[in-house]
Amino acid sequence: MAITSANQLELLQTAEAVAREKMIDPDLVIEAMEDSLARAAKSRYGSEMDIRVKIDRKTGRATFTRVRTVVEEDAVENYQAELTVAQARQYLADPQVGDEIVDEVPPVDLGRIAAQSAKQVILQRVRDAERDRQFEEFKDRKGTIINGMVKREEYGNLIVDIGRGEAILRRNEKIGRESYRPNDRIRAFIKDVRREARGPQVFLSRTDPQFMAELFKMEVPEIYDGIIEIKAVARDPGSRAKIAVISHDSSIDPVGACVGMRGSRVQAVVGELQGEKIDIIPWNEDQATFLVNALQPAEVAKVVIDEEAGKIEVVVPDEQLSLAIGRRGQNVRLASQLTGLDIDILTEAEESSRRQAEFAERTQLFVDALDLDEFFAQLLVAEGFTNLEEVAYVDVDELLSIEGVDEDTAQELQARARDHIEETNRKAMAAARELGVEDSLVEFEGLTPQMIEALARDGIKTLEDFATCADWELAGGWTTVNGQRVKDEGLLEKFDVSLEEAQNLVMTARIHLGWVDPSELEADADAEDDDAEAAANDAEAEA
Structure with a gap:
């Protein structure tokens, strides 16, 4: 294939056709052609030469040039692409290191092998450009719902046609009892978009909690408009789900708006999720109240939160235990996901038994350490004393408020407690020294x-x-x-x-020990305060 006047315009027409078909910039195709022609020319003139090709965007004329760079006297490594300042004087009046000398060379006549090689280069560059376009298009759609058509199934994974590319729905991202055949329509959540060696990979999901949140956003205009906000979602895909919502308009009931008239809105979501039962729960800033709502339909008698441990204890009536836990622990597991806390379910009988054990343990401590009778020790525990330090160092008036305790008794109690603590400390220090x-x-x-x-x-x-x-x-x-x-x-x-x-x-x-400079800590603390203040200001500005 020689680059003659007969086929100069054909280059531009081919570039335009390929660009339209692949929906990429025609300049990218022309640049690929220039690169492929330059490689072919190097095989003709020598691979060490710096041959460059420029195709005129209007006429299609391809210009072949040889470029040589001016380098220092002793820095010449490639005599075909470099020359010294002295050698360059025959081409330039005042050559400087870094200057380029450009000579036009005759166009090459591409043989069959060279033409095939050029074609491969162009195809590869076009594929790369197409992949870049696909990645740029889908990376911004991460976290949204997309409609597609099933093309085929590979080892349980679905390959889905999403218009300008393909996506994969892995088998662990499918709802359990779902099955699809080629050409079936499918709706899924774009979970991730990654750039990989084989091209951009779009990963879909139908089990992700945010898939359900996005479906509600499509069905409930109040969520789309921001009047109702989805605060948390927990799913057991295909079986049951819980979604917590809050309304920023006091006149709108968030649960009623999500359910819709006669359940029309929630049923549309349930239908898409293959009959998955959905509990819509009002979100509450108070964690205990929110958890009581999350454990519906079970009734809760008491909630005890251990914020430091990130755990929460829920006390339910004996007959509500199985309902609170749910089939195979489903109800409590979803409530745990919704609140972000570990939840321990106790019956009232179990909690009562534990309280009695703690009461007996503290009573025995006071009996042994303070040499008290059981009744008096129980009286201290009942008044809220849990350890010897509280008895030893509490204000005397708190002991005097206990029925039957006078000032002498109070002082004796504190003296015994302090003596026991001092003796314990002495033994502990002796053991530590040993x-x-x-x-x-x-x-x-x-x-x-x-x-x-x-x-x-x-x-x-x-x-x-x-x-x-x-x-x-x-x-x-x-x-x-x-x-x-x-x-x-x-x-x-x-x-x-x-x-x-x-x-x-x-x-x-x-x-x-001198390992840390206190002034650096203060500087770090001030920086953190400034960052927190800036973040708060940004959030306020967005609101």
Whole structure:
């Protein structure tokens, strides 16, 4: 294929046709042609030459040029594409390093192999441009719903035609009992768009919770307009789902708006999700109230929240236990996903039994430590005293408020409590010393003798050892393993040391050792405050 006047315009026509068919910029096709012709010319004139081709966008004329770059005297590596300043003087009056000397060379006559190679280059560049266009088109549609047509099934995964490309719906993203055949229409959620070596990959889902949220947005105009907001979604795909909604207009009932007249709106979503039962729940800022709503239809007697542990205990009547848990734990699992908390379900009988056990344990503590009779110990527990420190250091007036306790009795109680605490501290410190604890840790403010003994038994015997600890190692925490929250026991957790207190203790130790500069901490804290204030201002401006 020679580039002659007969086929110069044909180049432009071919580029236009390919660009229209692939819906890409014609310039990209022409640039691919220029690149392919340049490669063919290099095979004719020599691969070490810098041959460039420029196709005129109006006439289609292809101009072949050889480019040589001016380099330093001793820097010439490729004599075909580089020349020295002295050599360049025969072409330029005042050549400088970096200047380019361009000579036009005769067009090449492409043989069969060269023409085939050029065709492959053009096709590859067109494919790359098409992939870039597809990625740019679909990356902004991530998180939306798309309609497509099933093309084929590969190992349980569906390949879906979405117009200007293909998408994949993996089998684990399909609702359990769904089955599709080629040419079936399908609606799915664009979960992810990734650029991969084989081209952009669009991943669809019908099990993602946000798929249901987007369906409600399509069916409920109030959600689309922002009057009603979907705060949380939890799904057991194909079986049951819970969705929490709130209205920003007091005159509109969020649950009623989502249900629709005679259930028309929610039924449209249920139909798309293959009969998945949907509980629409009013969202509440109060976590306990929200959880009571989330556990519907079960009735809740009491809610106890442990915010630090991220757990919540729900007490239900005995006859409501199976309803609260649901079939195979479905109801409580969905409520847990909705609130983001671990939920323990207890019956009233189980909670009563546990309270009695705690009461008996605290009573025995006061009987043993303060040498009291059982009745008087029970009286202290009933008044809310849970440990010896509270008895020893509480204001005397609180003890005097207990029926039958006079000033002498109160002082005796406090004296016994303090004596017991001091004796316990003495034994703990002696044990810690035997384990090899150094003065640097003993003299560190904030640690009791019992805490020091507990640390020593775990091999932490110096202030340096303590400063290397992580806050969760001291206060304990929670780790998610295979979707389940697992408790990490802290070395000082039994002494009621919170995560924040552990952070402060460790940081104080590091400052004391000179590992951390307090002024840097203050600067970081000020920066965080500024960032938080800026974020708050941005949020207010958007609102």
